[in-house]
């Protein structure tokens with residue numbers, strides 16, 4: 001597991017940008033952490049790193065946004081309003097989590113995993129990066145991340 005302490009929204013954005021430049025096709029990033037932790041800020045950076053000039057906004061009311069024009073498509077899911085894995089399946093989002101196209105990022109990934117071990121979930125051909133945000137104070141965030149799969 002790696003840890004990045006971010007001291008500003010810009011620093012979180014830059015971390016996402018660096019990831020967006022190099023993540024392979026078929027990557028799922030699962031983000032967890034409180035509202036306002038910086039999950040969407042990270043996704044904005046990922047979009048720019050992929051080379052998309054789209055303006056990322058929170059999909060909380062849309063469940064899913066897709067951004068094109070970059071090196072790979074970016075699929076941005078926000079599972080906040082769903083309660084459980086059953087809800088995720090009902091909403092038609094299961095395929096995005098099991099066989100992520102391009103770079104797929106899911107905020108509130110715990111809605112999907114529940115108490116299960118994230119390492120068991122994605123296909124072996126895919127990369128799964130589990131990312132946990134912790135709010136330390138107004139501007140400091142602890143970002144722990146761990147890769148599973150190739």
Ligand SMILES: Nc1ncnc2c1ncn2[C@@H]1O[C@H](COP(=O)(O)OP(=O)(O)O)[C@@H](O)[C@H]1O
Nearest residue numbers: 006007008009012035036037038039040041139
């Ligand atoms: N180090 C930091 N990283 C990310 N966001 C930060 C940081 N410090 C303060 N913020 C603020 O916290 C909020 C994060 O919002 P957002 O990314 O939408 O959170 P989430 O998607 O986790 O609910 C923004 O208002 C941002 O300016």
Ligand SMILES: [Mg+2]
Nearest residue numbers: 039040058107
């Ligand atoms: Mg968000």
